[in-house]
Amino acid sequence: MAKKNTDYRLNLNLQYFGAKTLEEINKRKTEIRSLLEGEDTVDLEALEKELRDLNDQQLAIEKRQRLLKEAEAINNGTPPAGETRTIETFNNKPPEQRETETVETPQTETLEQREERGKLLKENRSVTVSSSNIILPRTDSNTINPTFNQVSSLIDRVKQVPLVGGESFRQPYVKDYGTGDYTAEGADYNETDPSFGYAEIAKTKVTAYTECSEELIKLPNADYEGQIIGGVNTAIRKKITREILVGDGSTGHLVGIFSAAAAAIDAAKDKEISAIDNTTLDEIIYSFGGDEDVEDASVLILNKQDLKAFSKVRDNNGNKFYTIVNHGNTGTIDGVPFIINSACKAVSDPATTAGQYLMAYGPLSNYSLAIFSNLDVQRSTDYKFKQGICAHRGDIFSGGNVTSKNGFLRVKKVLAG
Numbered sequence: 188m189a190k191k192n193t194d195y196r197l198n199l200n201l202q203y204f205g206a207k208t209l210e211e212i213n214k215r216k217t218e219i220r221s222l223l224e225g226e227d228t229v230d231l232e233a234l235e236k237e238l239r240d241l242n243d244q245q246l247a248i249e250k251r252q253r254l255l256k257e258a259e260a261i262n263n264g265t266p267p268a269g270e271t272r273t274i275e276t277f278n279n280k281p282p283e284q285r286e287t288e289t290v291e292t293p294q295t296e297t298l299e300q301r302e303e304r305g306k307l308l309k310e311n312r313s314v315t316v317s318s319s320n321i322i323l324p325r326t327d328s329n330t331i332n333p334t335f336n337q338v339s340s341l342i343d344r345v346k347q348v349p350l351v352g353g354e355s356f357r358q359p360y361v362k363d364y365g366t367g368d369y370t371a372e373g374a375d376y377n378e379t380d381p382s383f384g385y386a387e388i389a390k391t392k393v394t395a396y397t398e399c400s401e402e403l404i405k406l407p408n409a410d411y412e413g414q415i416i417g418g419v420n421t422a423i424r425k426k427i428t429r430e431i432l433v434g435d436g437s438t439g440h441l442v443g444i445f446s447a448a449a450a451a452i453d454a455a456k457d458k459e460i461s462a463i464d465n466t467t468l469d470e471i472i473y474s475f476g477g478d479e480d481v482e483d484a485s486v487l488i489l490n491k492q493d494l495k496a497f498s499k500v501r502d503n504n505g506n507k508f509y510t511i512v513n514h515g516n517t518g519t520i521d522g523v524p525f526i527i528n529s530a531c532k533a534v535s536d537p538a539t540t541a542g543q544y545l546m547a548y549g550p551l552s553n554y555s556l557a558i559f560s561n562l563d564v565q566r567s568t569d570y571k572f573k574q575g576i577c578a579h580r581g582d583i584f585s586g587g588n589v590t591s592k593n594g595f596l597r598v599k600k601v602l603a604g
Contacts, residue, residue, distance in 0.1 A: 553594025
């Protein structure tokens with residue numbers, strides 16, 4: 188049978204971004220990451236745009252190289268599925284007496300074509316079949332990729348009070364000291380008794396529950412059950428770290444910093460803002476604390492959208508007004524530590540209404556989180572034994588409240604004008 192020669196070529200028409208090599212791109216990306224993680228003032232938007240452009244360039248180059256390899260493979264005699272090509276078939280004859288056969292490799296083969304291949308195999312001839320005609324087995328990874336962080340580190344930074352086995356906790360705090368005064372001879376001394384308050388912390392129960400099939404546990408290589416147990420722990424932490432801010436203080440609930448039930452905070456001292464500008468941070472810092480000190484070691488708790496609003500404030504020359512250093516869930520604004528917590532509303536969000544709380548500023552030790560029991564996670568197959576369902580549940584008994592007089596400055600939204 189005559190041998191047919193077919194030249195398979197692929198027309199590559201790709202947009203190539205600049206003349207940078209992969210080595211140059213990776214080097215520049217490393218430099219940009221160093222600038223973003225450093226403490227020097229940088230143009231954040233410009234660097235992020237350049238980083239995105241470099242990522243596009245890298246993807247384009249890698250795609251171009253991949254297609255070139257595919258084109259080279261095609262030109263070397265490996266056509267795509269469904270083409271006709273000439274392959275060499277041979278038996279035990281000497282090389283000069285070997286024959287060639289033309290084999291069709293369509294997506295769907297006819298019965299005659301399969302019989303022809305069987306005949307060739309019976310004659311001890313080799314037959315090559317396109318891999319696109321074979322159903323390849325699926326292979327699952329033995330690891331599970333995580334998602335974005337969903338738990339604010341606020342829960343780990345407040346004051347934790349271990350009280351395993353307890354029911355409630357009361358923390359006294361000083362509200363005010365008296366002031367001495369002049370006294371005439373023989374007259375009574377001025378009374379300067381300090382006044383005290385008490386923060387009540389009652390037991391609350393936070394739980395999480397999830398189910399999974401026994402196939403999910405027994406069959407895959409990936410540790411799904413480990414992820415489920417970890418998910419129960421995360422779910423409970425996620426709830427508590429939000430309640431530290433927005434817990435309403437009702438029966439069975441934590442008392443949050445923004446709650447009216449936080450008796451230690453005088454609502455008359457709440458700060459109101461309508462937008463974030465070049466005076467916002469100073470207004471917050473100098474409005475917190477007593478009349479004799481500017482407090483240090485305090486932390487600003489805010490929404491990520493408002494952190495972005497801080498980063499967009501510019502001076503008269505168009506430069507960034509605030510120097511922001513990011514470290515995941517935490518960082519600093521002009522040296523002032525901050526923690527991101529999505530339970531805060533954002534003043535920059537049009538959906539935020541007047542009177543809603545936006546931020547809190549103060550030492551995190553002024554909030555006490557009482558732990559009345561350890562976190563307990565249990566697994567059971569009893570509930571839906573017939574269906575082969577495994578249940579996981581977790582619970583913790585805890586409570587929380589502001590335990591220092593005006594321990595936090597609360598910032599809420601007011602409409603402009």
